[in-house]
Amino acid sequence: MAPPTLESRFQQRMVTGDFSSSLRSLLSTHGSATDLVLVDLTDERLGAYLLPDGSMVTRSVELIESGAEQYLPQGSQHIAFGTQQHFEYWSTAMNYIGERFQHYMPQATVVLLDLAWAEWSESGTQTPDSFGVKAADANSIFRPYIQVAAQALGAHVVSLDPAEVMSGPHHPWGDAPFHYAEKVYLETVRRLTGTEGRVVWGPGALPSSQKTATSTPTRAVVSERSPEERPASSVPLDLRHSGPNFLIAGTHRGGTAWLGKQLSYHPEIFMASSKASGFFSSSKKYTSEDETTKYLKEFQKGRDHRLRGERSVLYFWQGLANHYSPKREDAAAAVRDHLDPQTPVILSLRDPVSRAVSAYWHNMISGNLDLRGSIFRAPASTGIIDLGFYQRHYEHWANTVGPERVHVLVYDDIIDDPAGYVRQALSILGVADTQEFWNKTTLNRRENRSTAADQLRKKNPVSAQELSLLHELYKSDISFIEHIVGRRLDAWSDLKSVVSRNMPS
Template identity: 45%
Template sequence: MSRHRVFVYGSCVSRDTFEHLDPDRFELVQYVARQSALSAYTRPVTLVDPPRLDSPFQQRMVSGDFASSLQTLVPEAAHQTDVVLVDLVDERLGAYVLPDGSVVTRSTELVGSGAEHHLPAGSQHLPFGSEQHYQYWVQGIAAVGALVRQHMPHAAVLLLDVPWAERSEAGAATPSSYGTEAREANALFGRYTAAAAQALDATRVALDPEDVVSSPAHPWGDAPFHYAAGVYRRLADLVVGAVGTRQVLSSERDRRSPATGRLADGPNFLILGAHRSGTAWLQERLNDHDDVFVAPSTAATVLTSAEKIADPAERRAYARVFDGAAKARLRGQRSHLFFWPVADGPFGRGRDDSAAIARDHLPEDTRYLLSLRDPVSRAISAYWQSVAMGAVPPTTSLFAAGSLRGILGVGFYRQLHRHWATTVGEDRISVLLYDDLASDPATYLDAAFDALGLPAAGRPALDAASSSPVNRNTSARLMRSAAPFSPAELQILVELYRPDIEYVESLTGRDLTSWRDVDHLAEINR
């Protein structure tokens, strides 16, 4: 009988559990430790060298952390991996974000060697359990999950969900770890474990707190996560059971619309979003053209709901919205809910797949306009709008409110654009930049007209009242001015969205350095 080949990504908890598996049935193909999901997800560290360590194993792990090695080790081991075994203990000391956006895990080796005191000036420590760390980390673990699913789609992913022991096998209280007691750590790890299980599409291998005790005689020393041998044997039994029963299923929800036919005389172009990126202004200006009709955004729900698009009465009611637009060559619809995550995630609940609805129910030559704003300013604008509307309490931070109303989730442009591009065709999506709207509205509007194929003749001129977008929500504008975001908060948002900013640069061929410039972002968001 062939052996199950195991890729371990985690701490000694996973490694020691593996050691209690039957070697005739399980073999280790790779072990990655001391590497936070934040480090694994971001660029390799080039601003500083890893510390020199006496232990070859520790040196290899810490050097791998600086190199963000998980990004290459997963593809390399993909063809020989049946099981991915994960735990989160190595996240416990947080991470450092360096000035260039790279990340170093605050490992015991980084602390013990003194290397954390020699990181570049401007490096910021994100403590484990802080809201900033969590919001940034969930994006990292989501990227790790995508990496594993891409390269190891048939592997069983198992997440060890083991509480820190409050007592040793002799009944004594366990020591703290870097000032953190077991009870405190268990409270902090709860939401991280839940987010990891979802992001990795993992089967949890869990024990209850009363089932775990530590061993002061553990080879790696006395700690609340260095368990007694009986705990590892129990975990090993659970791993065997999970591997034997787990059915590998696709985690992507099937959101395809029912085949109810294409809408007659409905929209032939959509303004997808993004939310807080000038699309209301764009709708108004396009409607000034004699050959264009853009339906009220309130009518768009039929294109954002699989249930409504399948309802004949809803379809008839929607068709009536366009009854007065028979002479308009271009009929449009705007909704910021078009450009929205489909799957549930740590930044909020997903919505029905508008891209699939558009593909199946709109004309095959439908055009799509997508206006993108720097994601940091967009998130800040969405946050203050939500506060002003009473949807978010003013005492709730942006990071704590990040899962509400698309405040953070809509800024992951790479994921959202790729989904629309693969669903309807990238060549049918025209990307506009809010920067151009702010600096030269006429050029921005001309780009939209060009994308829709409207000739220069007949385009309405902009007057003084309509020449630039205005934040109509005075309350939101005043609150933003009274409580500006700190440079540290802006830097966290920049790092959160750095891959998305780089993606838009590649997509448009534009230099978007200003989207990463904290000083510039602080200035425009006052």
């Protein structure tokens, strides 16, 4: 009898490991010496078997080719990939794995590969189906699995644009939607390590005699070095799947703190602390690996939540470097470039005159202004006047990330119908309310209210003349927002109402 081939021994080891759940023992044995874990979900595509004793085993290619699939216990049930049952079993297991990773190797970097199945090969032909599954169908099925894995593992996600991904008809393993052209692997290596990879089989590959690595396919690479040997991480940190998947982007003094507080009571929603606020307003932060690591660490706390939000009152502000505002970095472009293209952006907008007056007194209490200056003489750096030019700021965001992603809520609803306002936000995020959620909310409690500001405001009010000038300044912006939200905003457009609301009684 011929000795078993290296490939057959590899299959046997894979299948035996799956049945024995060997990952647990590997983590306890080697976890402390591991500095990088690379995760690829492609082998999930065939689903899993639910065995009669309640345990599960992945239906892998190795399981099929080894022949072990034919000897599964009677009553074993195949759970197809992409079904709700499979997703629920798999998500529970993935969250468990994330906990084990954190327990046994908290120092390790976990990288998740998010590479679409190629619909076309580099030769220009369509890729074949894999076990009856087309590439386009597989890509849509994989998306929620990628999102769950990224959250559960606290992983840095390495992605390529689907347009960049092609299969390689001369791939050593044969033509398949996930057997990529060599340039796809090389680009993935570059994004993973920051350095160029080595050509293995294409033009420029080393002759066989010079290769030190086996040509047998390797399923996982774990770097095991002592702590003193480990280099500083060069893994690019992917914000798209590990960071926030919704934003409350402003405006200042518009009720965003109150909204963030209410949403945080929902069991499916995690709101990052103020430590994360304003990250996308500074390129020094989102281009720095250290700063990005700190930012993502905030969201690891919410990895068990389906939705993770960040609140920044200044994201909405698009400064133009004029007498009303300083030049500001483009937060909308940073969000477009670094977050998932489906990330909703919530704006809570307040009557721009009242917002300016509230910001004026907030800055006064903060020591940024003195009582001798008119509201129109406030430093441009405060944005007191410029933040109220809602049309300019909204159009910039809509043009940058797409109007379908930008959602406007009206601050007045917090006062008139706070529960209805929260329901609007939940609807935007696609989550349902429950009585348990409402029991936790603090709808009638104000956030960031200063009694000291109230006292100063009564003694030194913004004059009626200044209020009238502000109202005239914002007329077109008020009309624009009325058009966007599809309703009249009489409390904004009526000058008498505005003056009455902002003059102390």
